[in-house]
Amino acid sequence: MTTETTTAPVPPRLMTPPGVYEPQHDTRLLADALRREGIRPGADVLDVGTGSGALALEAARLGASVTAVDISWRAVLTARFNAWCSRQRVEVRHGDLTGAVRDRSFDLVISNPPYVPSPGRWPPRGAARAWDAGQDGRALLDRVCAEAPEVLRPTGALLLVHSGLCGVEDTLTRLKGAGLSAEVTDRTSIPFGPVLRSRLTWLRGRGLSAADLREELVVIRASKE
Template identity: 60%
Template sequence: NAARAGLRIRVRRGNLFTPVRGESFDLVLANPPYVPAPATGRRPRGAARAWDAGHDGRMVLDRICLEVPRLLRPGGVLLLVQSALSDPARTEALLREAGLKAAVIRRRRIAFGPVVRGRERWLRQRGLLSLADYEEELVVVRAELPV
């Protein structure tokens, strides 16, 4: 997409924000793992790293909330996608505690995908899904570092 749009980009790979430590940005986009997962005593491996987010779905979300203020320039914005299963109110609260203005700006309900379907019984047992739920709500949280 970037090449098609004539944009020059630099991609870096690493453990969350480690590759960009010491830098600052006007915009940070995040679509981290956010699906709650049964405790196995092991870190997710392989493709599961893209969606397994610990028992409460916040294994990566909490790190982002704590670390992103150091990455944003004044007036900089974080746009973060997460599931309502992993407590967007907590995301907003943590970002506000870190000095950002934060709010959910979009909500969308979607049919369960393969990951949530595979955990449906466990999610219902934990009370994260009711018997009437057959859709997952995704939200976009916008947070801005004041100027």
């Protein structure tokens, strides 16, 4: 079942310094899906690409034992600070996607990776690392689809959010190819933000810009069940 979601706010007062992704519509959409999972106390949850730690903190509030990973040291320190301020226990590790936790397995993996299509031919620098993901927006998505199943327990699940601009069917196909059952569970439509508006000419040239300048966000749930 796919839900057209009206999102509840992620709890406020998280520090998000320059270069760390500030919780936005996609964060809230994934938080809604996370709350519906019925996380049992002590369940092991992994947040891949944690940024400010917003989703990791939400999982901790639900009673999970949470590990969060980010490749940015600034994000790691930010997530640790936000966990301390929120009085939530979250283990925050520095690493590249699941590389920092290959020795472990989890009941639930959540991820809001960078997914914005970018005209640049080189890896993003500075603040853009938090959202730019190559010309098709899949530089990180494809890796999450490949790596997440390797750290899931036999009854584990993955919750992944990204833009419809990146190819929803491609994500479903990759996850199913990795042996998971995958479906879109949540959808919402939002106006183009400043980054996408600044790339309208390029997006139109690639056939990625809708006439109404709105972006669809989706949550995909994949499981081993």
